[in-house]
Amino acid sequence: MYDNFSLEDATALQIKLAKHLKLQNLQNIFTIAGADISFNKNSTTMYAGIVILSYPQMILKAFALENYETSFPYESGFLGFREVPALLKVWELIAIKPDVVVLDGNGILHPRRMGVASHFGIMANQPTIGCAKSILHGDNHLPGKSKYSFEEIKSYGETLGYALRTKDNNKPVYISAGQLITSEQALAVMKKCIGNYRIPEPTRMAHEIVNDFRTGNLKAGFHLVEQPLTLF
DNA sequence: GCGACAG
């Protein structure tokens, strides 16, 4: 999809895609997804996966897995060119789309407002949120040390995202709008996705299944998660 | 020019 793209070509496309950003309020969120990629060192085979959870219960309902041969190396600032093609392939396996997808990386908290979450959101025309584990762009003003504390991340005076403390005395995660949502709402949504780990549930579970997929414990395809039988 | 640099 992005074969033979130079970094100059990629930069130009990011600037072009950014013109399609629509950061607006999103309502009626009942399902939320997490997307992630795993791969073996020195291999071009990517193991992509998307988990679908109920919101805000955070109960796993279904997940999809698919392989993809990457043709783009990792370059800081251009993660979308490496991961979006693989994620779009898994995305096709999902018949009923989730209300919003959380990506492992940034949305508009990016030099050209085109982090992997915004890139995927525009290509799939789907609401997305970026949730990165470390900062890439903007003033890194750290929030208080207690869970749920947050701080605005600005770039040249413009608030693009937030640093959110998901666990006491732990490194924060960086939240920003991907597409079809605002960074402010993305922060509110992600607060409700925090479990007992630093990484919020959507992305944490996605990371778990793509790893199981890579090691052979799970196979490609769409999987419905059986509901535990409840009496009465 | 120098440093920093999502996954």
Next chain:
DNA sequence: ATCTTGTCGC
């Protein structure tokens, strides 16, 4: 990201 042992803190 992935490869890895011990170790500090709750």
